[in-house]
Amino acid sequence: MPTIKVPPVLRPKTDGEAEVSVEGGTVGDALRELAERYPSTNDQLFSPEGELNRYVNVYLNDEDVRVLDGLHTSAGESDTVVILPAMAGGSAARCWMQARWLSCRSGWRRSSRRASVRTPE
Amino acid sequence: MASTETIEQVKERIEELDPAEAGEELSKEGVALVDTREPNEYMESHIDGAELVRPVDVAERIEEVVPDHSQRVILYCASGNRSARAADQLRELGYENAASVRGGINAWEAAGLPVITPEGMSPEQRMRYSRHTLLPEVGVEGQLKMLNAKVLLVGAGGLGAPAALYLGAAGIGTLGLVDDDEVDESNLQRQVIHNTERVGQPKTESARKAIEALNPDVEVVEHRTRLDATNIIDIISDYDVIVDGADNFPTRYLLNDASVRLRKPVVSASILAFDGQVSTFVPFEGPCYRCLYPTPPPAELAPSCGAAGVLGVMAGVMGLLQANEVIKLVAGIGEPLIGRLLLYDSLGTRFTELKVRRDPDCPICGENAPEIPESEMGKFPDYELFCAG
Numbered sequence: 314m315p316t317i318k319v320p321p322v323l324r325p326k327t328d329g330e331a332e333v334s335v336e337g338g339t340v341g342d343a344l345r346e347l348a349e350r351y352p353s354t355n356d357q358l359f360s361p362e363g364e365l366n367r368y369v370n371v372y373l374n375d376e377d378v379r380v381l382d383g384l385h386t387s388a389g390e391s392d393t394v395v396i397l398p399a400m401a402g403g404s405a406a407r408c409w410m411q412a413r414w415l416s417c418r419s420g421w422r423r424s425s426r427r428a429s430v431r432t433p434e
Numbered sequence: 435m436a437s438t439e440t441i442e443q444v445k446e447r448i449e450e451l452d453p454a455e456a457g458e459e460l461s462k463e464g465v466a467l468v469d470t471r472e473p474n475e476y477m478e479s480h481i482d483g484a485e486l487v488r489p490v491d492v493a494e495r496i497e498e499v500v501p502d503h504s505q506r507v508i509l510y511c512a513s514g515n516r517s518a519r520a521a522d523q524l525r526e527l528g529y530e531n532a533a534s535v536r537g538g539i540n541a542w543e544a545a546g547l548p549v550i551t552p553e554g555m556s557p558e559q560r561m562r563y564s565r566h567t568l569l570p571e572v573g574v575e576g577q578l579k580m581l582n583a584k585v586l587l588v589g590a591g592g593l594g595a596p597a598a599l600y601l602g603a604a605g606i607g608t609l610g611l612v613d614d615d616e617v618d619e620s621n622l623q624r625q626v627i628h629n630t631e632r633v634g635q636p637k638t639e640s641a642r643k644a645i646e647a648l649n650p651d652v653e654v655v656e657h658r659t660r661l662d663a664t665n666i667i668d669i670i671s672d673y674d675v676i677v678d679g680a681d682n683f684p685t686r687y688l689l690n691d692a693s694v695r696l697r698k699p700v701v702s703a704s705i706l707a708f709d710g711q712v713s714t715f716v717p718f719e720g721p722c723y724r725c726l727y728p729t730p731p732p733a734e735l736a737p738s739c740g741a742a743g744v745l746g747v748m749a750g751v752m753g754l755l756q757a758n759e760v761i762k763l764v765a766g767i768g769e770p771l772i773g774r775l776l777l778y779d780s781l782g783t784r785f786t787e788l789k790v791r792r793d794p795d796c797p798i799c800g801e802n803a804p805e806i807p808e809s810e811m812g813k814f815p816d817y818e819l820f821c822a823g
Contacts, residue, residue, distance in 0.1 A: 318786075321707050322742075368731040375788050395788065397777075399683070399704070399727040 315343055315388040318395045326353040340373055341365075341384030343394050358396070370397040441515050448521040449533040453542040456508050456535045466500045466507045469539075470520040475512060477560050477567065479551040481539065484510070492520050496527065503528050510535035510542065554578050559651065563605055576765035577605060581651065583764040584608040586673035588661060588689060590637040591615065592744065593679030593703050595627035596753035597760070601677075602645040602652045604761060609645060610673055612657040613637040624746035661685055663814040666692045675763050677756050678702040678723075683730040684817035690715070690723035691814060694798050695806050701759040701771075703752040708745050710752035710778045713771050713790060714759045718799060720772035725793040725800075730821045748780055 315337040319327050327333060328351070335346040344365070348355040360366055371378045372395040378386045388394055451459070459465050460483070469476055469484040476486045487495050489511075500507050507529060509517040517534040524532040535542060543549055555574065560567070563577045585606050587594040590613040598609055615637045617628040625637075632640040638656035645654050657669055661680075670676060670692055678700050680686050686702070693700045694717040702723060703712040715722050755776065762768040777786040794801050 321709050367729040368727070370727070372788050375786075377789065377791065379793075380791050395786070397775075397788070398731045 314390060315392040315394055317343055317347055318393055319347075320396050320398055322398060323354055323357060323396065326357070327351045337388040337392070337394075339382075339384060340371060340378050340386045340388050340394055343388050344371070344384070344396075368398065370399075371395065372397065441518060444522050445518045445534075448518055448525060450514070450518070450536040451508065451533045452536055453545040453547055456510070456533075456542070457545075457547050459506065459508060464506065466505055468496075468499060468507060468509045468517075468520070470509050470511045470517045471539075473568065474561065474564065477564060478557065479539070479543075479549040481510065481542065482548065482550050487520075489516050489520060492523050493527070496524060496529075500529070504530055507532040508535065509533070511538045513538040513540050554581070559605070562649075562651075566604070571767045572765055576767065579765050580605045580761065581607045583675070584610070584673045585675050585677065585760055585764070586610040586612065586670060587677045587679060588612045588685070589679030589681060590625075590627065590641040591621065591679060591681065592624050592705060592749035593753040593756060594677065595625040595641070596750045597677050597679065597757045598641055598645060599627050599648065600754055600757040601760060602649050602654075604757070605649060605651050606760070606764070607651065608653045608655060608673075610655040610657060610669070611638045611641050612659065612661055612669065613641075614658055614660050624744065624749040626750070661688060663688065663812065666814075667696070667812045670696060670698055673698065675760050676700045677760060679753070679756070683821045686723060687730070687817045687820065688814060691798050693717065694722050695811060699763055701756045701763070703756050705744055705748040705752050707742055708748065708780045710748050710755075710780070711775060712752055712755045712759070712778075713775045714763070716763075716770070716772050721790045721792045722796060722799045724798045725796045726775065726790050728793070728796070745780055748778075751778060751780065 314334045317333045317335055319331055319333060324331060327347070333347055333350070335343045337343045344358055348358055358366060358369060365371060365384055373381060373386050373388060374393055378384065460467060467481060467484045469480050469486045470489055470492065471486070472488060473486065480486070485499050487499055507524065509520050509524075509532060511517040514534060514537045517538060521532045521534040539549065555563070555578065559581075566572045566577050567574050583606050585601055585608070587598050587609065590598065590611045594611065594613070598611065601609060617633050617635050617637055617640050619633055621628060622630065627644045628637065628640045632643070636656075636658055638658050642654040642656055645652055659665060661669065666688060676689065676693055676698055678686060678689055680689065689700060693715070697717045699714065699716040700723070701712070701714050703710060713726070714720070759770050762770045773790050775788045775790050777788065778784070779786070792799065797803055
């Protein structure tokens with residue numbers, strides 16, 4: 314029974330569970346089982362064609378499945394399947410449209426280089 | 435040895451050598467040289483080949499430094515008194531062949547004999563960075579590398595704040611800060627380089643004040659702007675290492691692509707809620723950001739801290755891991771996180787390490803990635819469009 318490690322952003326869709334045990338077999342089986350158990354994760358993980366979404370990285374233990382056998386990689390008893398989306402953080406609750414507008418602003422103030430060199434006495 | 439004994443009485447029992455005599459003996463093999471001063475004096479200057487044994491440590495450490503009691507041992511200190519007492523101690527411990535340098539290193543230098551001094555650092559710097567230079571892996575050489583290094587921090591916010599403070603403390607000679615924001619009260623829960631008095635000030639200015647107060651050796655260069663295709667090549671060209679603390683994906687992809695073009699290492703981290711990630715991207719030596727994340731996630735899988743929240747200390751933990759990576763790259767020590775993604779879960783206090791491989795099909799650093807000619811260096815695709823999917 315491999316364990317799936319659920320990233321924080323997906324935990325609201327897995328009833329808050331950070332780790333989910335599945336029957337497994339392959340990484341693909343494990344993820345599909347997760348999506349069946351928690352249907353709202355399906356769209357985050359899989360494209361309409363049933364392929365793993367490119368922006369989701371999946372690891373079997375510490376290795377990206379892309380360098381193994383992809384979704385066909387075997388996932389056994391003591392294996393961990395890690396789902397990893399990218400994070401960018403940031404203070405402002407920016408949506409993509411707002412980000413695009415901000416980058417179009419011109420005349421944004423640039424500071425001059427500080428020319429003074431601090432030397433110890 | 436009576437405590438009321440004068441130093442003259444001690445000197446009568448031991449052998450003393452003039453600096454010239456000592457120098458003559460030291461030019462031959464098999465003579466052990468021991469400096470019996472304190473670490474700060476040793477660091478100021480010492481005689482080549484001398485092993486430091488503090489006066490309080492003589493009884494305990496001399497066996498380790500000179501195991502052979504019959505070996506010729508020459509001891510010196512600043513002016514010849516501490517070494518005389520040490521030579522006397524050695525005599526009592528059964529060392530048959532110990533001698534002290536009359537007048538110490540002061541007389542040695544006055545006689546025109548050579549000493550070693552760490553070059554390039556003032557006495558104040560030698561004291562300031564002594565905890566670094568005492569580390570064998572760092573030493574004076576490593577510290578000088580830090581003093582001569584130029585590091586750019588993209589973002590003077592959550593990650594940039596702690597990183598900039600510790601890199602400033604470490605003596606990184608030039609710190610560039612890229613940020614167009616102003617200090618806001620909600621920043622102060624984690625952006626410890628700023629403070630309540632400086633709310634409303636530009637972040638780069640606020641950070642500069644903090645760094646200058648901490649370490650006058652550091653030159654802080656403010657870049658009050660956001661990185662974009664028109665300025666990124668100019669800005670990053672001047673620096674040796676870049677710390678990515680950007681708050682959005684388009685900037686991260688732009689930074690990656692530009693840094694690969696210019697072959698600049700990037701230490702990249704991100705935080706959200708209770709989690710953090712960090713890795714070090716050295717172009718062509720390991721994977722790049724695009725090898726790890728070929729496609730950015732949609733907005734709902736990547737909320738900002740402003741939307742989802744972040745534990746203040748996460749900025750500290752991950753920012754300092756970034757600073758640690760920078761120090762290793764600059765000083766050329768340890769094992770940077772090249773090809774390794776470190777995940778930190780602060781709720782469980784657990785680290786997980788994942789392998790990151792170079793993607794042979796990476797459009798930026800892969801085998802078939804296009805070579806960018808000089809004339810095209812500053813031209814980049816539209817990352818906003820790329821990130822909007």
